[in-house]
Amino acid sequence: MQASFISNTNPPGSFPATLDVRTKLFLCVLSSLSAIILSSPLALAPLLAVSALYALSSKNIKKILIAYVVIFLMLGVSTIFIVLLRLVCPELAAMEFRNFLTPFLRIILMLNVVLGLALSSRVQSLLMALKSLRLPSLIYIPTSVMIRFIPTFLNDAKQVLQALKIRGYPLTPRTMFMHPLHSLRVLFVPLVFRALRSSDDLAMAAELKGVGLSNSIVPYRQQTLQSRDLAVSAFAVLLATASFTIQAYHGGFSMGMH
């Protein structure tokens, strides 16, 4: 099962698929740190270009385009609301291009690296990576359970939607608009109860398997990083350093939204 749950196979020649999951997780962490610290579009540009190439090299062009369209739609909706807000209360929302550009670039940067991870990594590899990091059980247990049960949750959601179709109240944009409370009820009641039941079953299984007996686990098989992983990580660090330097010269450091 792939982390994105979109497809079970990697297209031939996918570059991210050749990397270790830990490397891809490292790229995500580094990108998120960069997205928080960098505010200058000039500093974000090289990261953006390389991350776009990285995402495209997963050879899942259609899925990447869908993700971009969704992001553009979300940004479009938020822009409409800002315009409306400006009409009502001009002092609250300043319509400056820069105000939109930096958050947009940050979102796209994160989207690229997350797509690279999600479109090329299997859930089992993610679990193994988490295991080999020897994290404290307080972090490892909830994270791994969350990742492990994403496929189950998606399957539950699919079955709830099927059951709604069978019962004759399919969730369409029209029904959701006309009957929002009813729509929420029929969708979320079964999902919430199913999640509660699954978590109860899992808690019982955990007690019986001795999960949490010790603070950390002893993984029985170790993953080793390849030279390709080290080279990609080193390149990513260099690129991030270059971006920070550009920011220092041209934009100064900022942790804010702009």
Added chain:
Amino acid sequence: MIRLQDASFSYPFHSEPAVKGANLTVAPGEIVLLTGPSGCGKSTMVRMINGLGLHHFRGNLSGQVTVGGRQVSELEAADISTLVGTLFQDPESQFFALDVCDEIAMGHEWRQTPPRETERRIQHVADEFGLNPILDRSILTLSEGQKQKVALASIMSLGPRALILDEPTANLDPESTEALAKTLSALKAKGVAILIVDHRLYWLRGLADKVAVMDKGQIVAQGPFELVDDASLRRRYGLRKSHVVDPRPELLPPELTNGHTISLCNLTYAHGRQEPIFSNVSMDLPMGQVIGLLGANGVGKTTLAMLLTGLNKAEKGYLVIDGQKRKPSELLNRASVILQNTDHQLHMKTVLDEIIASLPREKKPDQKRHALTLLAKYNIAHLAQRHPQSLSGGEKQRLVIACGEAKDPDVLILDEPSSGLDGANMQLIADCAREFAQRGACVLLISHDLELLGTACWCALTLPLKTTTHKEFPHDNKTAAEYHPRKDSRKSQHHDRCPGS
């Protein structure tokens, strides 16, 4: 050895104990079957033994419960699991990892077992349970029988000398059930004490040494397996049959007796890019019959139901209904599909609302009376004001079937409706299915339950279906009029029966 001496258990905030004064012994190399009607306290008994009652449910245990000579009340649940392993009804819900090898390794990793020792134990159970070919497979791609084996191997790799299995055959086809019986027989020969909680009795003939029957929290009868051959005892406690003859060889494909048929023509379907599971197959489903849909786990029975009703989209194929070529999605308006997992199908605040929401528009003026009649038919009228999600598994099962009937469909598809049901409730479902078919509907019954198939079905289709030559529309030499289902006549009969309709 598992031993309970005058053991009682009550859940927090419950004044009445769920199990009262139980005395039971499971000796090494012995298999004991614990059975009884739904809600009699079997699961509580399991929780008393594996420590979940005390440590997870925080209940109150009195009397003596010992496993391997050690008091359960003095041990942590994780320590108890090295003495007694527990296999639940749905093994997938207790898997933590996503591949077989990691799942078996899990318990050892948390016990800080050195990697080499963990590997040795994985290899040992893989050899013992024949898991070597699937050791690197994702658990999500395994059949139910394979999942059961993986869960058993994972438990046994921790080295317990006692084993509890809770409804182990509920999701298994008869062949996988037979394989499980062989595995348990081998474990029994090695001296493992095994307690099996199950409604299905027939598969344990020759395997179980002893039977304990529970009712209302107490063990009411105990003795050799032949005890459940007593028909009056089975009737008194709503037990399943102790001897079941496999009805599948007797269940022939449905015959087209009167021409009222839904025909599925030239169906082709594959999951994603995999090999097609249906390749140009055709079949006829006559109205007015209970048709069993048979086949091993994973052969595509549920998928076929989804394709018939357009919930899954076929690559190729069409339906002929009322003499007209139709899309499968058009059948959905005239069909009720009862899926395996009842949790997904219950949305309303009360049981009564759930039924009312399923009633067709024409019944709205008298909806409450209709709903209550249906609830009474399925023995759940006393639960009318309860939240549907608070019901027990068997009660939910009956509620979703009642909802399916409330829609008054032409086609009723029941997917494993008797999973986890006791004898009395299984009989109720079988009777309702037959009655519904007699009223003119086509009832498609997907089940591995030999007892239910033998009781309810008149004929059966066995998957995989054979590829057929291309069928032209309208197929055979029948005219369009001959395909007309007896919807109108059935409706008029139904209206005659229901005062106020």
